[in-house]
Amino acid sequence: MELDVRQTVDWMVKANEKVQEQKDYLSQLDRAIGDGDHGINMARGFQEIANTLPNEEFEEVSDVLKKTATIVMSKVGGASGPLYGTAFLKMSMESKGSNVDGETFEKMVGAAVEGLKQRGKAKEGEKTMIDVWSPVLDVLKEVSEINGEKIREAAHTAMEATKDMVATKGRAAYLKERSKDHLDPGSVSSYYLFEALAETLEKG
């Protein structure tokens, strides 16, 4: 199965629906271990994405993701803006000139994970969004297609697992042990993104 331009736009529009629905929940999670603006920042950025993408013409998936990256970087702010912006930009660069089949998508997510590590100076296990992106990459390596159900499952399990982690990167790191028993807000918004992808693929 290949991901085409229309589906990529649908994916982002659906991701926005989820972010808008869960805006307050994301901010609540962030208030517990950060500064409480994750929902507001993500909602501002993704609303702009949903307003923009359906009204533009794109040649390939790479172009949709590049536009998404630009909007995220200029509208989200905080740490989420550069991180999500970097992830979308790396996926765009990796898919330039190719159709997005399972193999390409795996490379795209791989590039995004590398980009996130570099930009955030973080690695797996530090209670950040990488702890969702990296397990999704592992699943993509196992299966040779873009399997929505497996991606959603992996992202969900990974998101839940951040609850037991002690934050050592980002704002939550100041809380150390006190960061335990809380989901990482960036992991939760990353889960919504992958859940939106799964739903888009199911719709066809």
Add this chain to the structure above:
Amino acid sequence: MKKLINDPNQVVTEMLEGIVSAYPESMKRVEGTTCIVRKDAPVKDKVALVSGGGSGHEPAHAGFVGQGMLDAAVAGEVFTSPTPDQVLEGIKAVDGGEGVLLVIKNYTGDVMNFEMAAELAEAEGINVEKVVVNDDVAVEDSSFTTGRRGVAGTVFVHKLAGAKAEAGGSLLEVKEVAEKVIANVRSMGVALSPCIMPTSGEPGFELAEDEVEMGVGIHGEPGIEKKKLVTANEIAKELTEKVLPELELDRSVEVAVMVNGMGATPEMELYVVNRKIQAILSEKGVQVHETFIGEYMTSLEMAGCSLTVLKLDDELKELLDSRSKAPAFRK
């Protein structure tokens, strides 16, 4: 939520318009951006200083724009760092050909957005250097954390590096001064009550009536511990005891002291705290060159204060004393 606002989504824009109309003689807005720059920017052949961060810390950062201090302040949403494209606009608006120094507070979002802006500016051929301020002694500096936060000590970095730039220092010389200030400035804060975020109407964190948060950050992030409210003298003592040992002060040393209000604490209380701080310094034989009391780096209407101590040498003293026309730091 009871606030003097029109529309929660327009707070930052309307604030920026209000600042510029208050100080038209020292600053102007870069149209279509969240950047406020010196009236005469770009100043040819002068190194430019660009700082910024989330809104809600007023008078930081726009209040420090003016001759002798910042060339540009870039505002983000409330408590949210500005985006790279906005920082880039600020850099481009003030580059006078001698390069630009970015003053960044050590917060993950600020560091990432300013770093990306620096990369973009370099791609456009602008010479950019950056320093990261990490004066907060409340959170430890280790490879396991993002490091210490940058708080009110940033104001001294703006002032002294700004003075060096105004005196004609090269980009590297201005950066060296900024780094020297960073190496010699330490702060710690305490919160008595949280602030209310204008966008959500919710308090940023929970604090019981009889509790204080020691080592609080400028967004209300926790530091060392929550404890029962104690007297001003005891708070002053605890802040001083945490800040001073970091600076290795002795009788030959002069310092600048800043007792900064977090937004909702009256000056009266800041003076009460300062009384004890000065007594402790005097007991230790530390000479105070100058004391600054008031609001420099706030946290909306959070009650509380922070103590910042800057260890001076002859060079830093001269730079601190030199002229500044920034509205929130006139000298």
